[in-house]
Amino acid sequence: MTTISFKAIQLDAGTRQRTGREFALTAQTRQGAVDELLGLLQVNVGDARIDPTRTLVQLPAELWTIVGVSSSPPMTDPAGLRRAGAKHRRVR
DSSP, rough: OOOOOEEEEEOOOOTEEEEEEEEEESSSHHHHHHHHHHHHHTTGGGGOOEEETTSSOOOOSSSEEEEEEEOOOOOOOOOBBBTTTTTBOOOO
């Protein structure tokens, strides 16, 4: 089974805005990423409330969301070499 890259992002519990604290996680499933996050934060599973979709982890004093990270390589062509309206096809 292949591993997937995830990113855990800390949110402000009141506003749900990013706080700037993030962790890069690598796991086979989203549940594995949740488990890895709890291990990094040294929190027991019983102390966390995990959203059924496994994207939101609420701790007594913190709120985290877990998102999948794209593993595709970034576009290396500068914008000037792409034709406008051509859906990013390269100009020959």
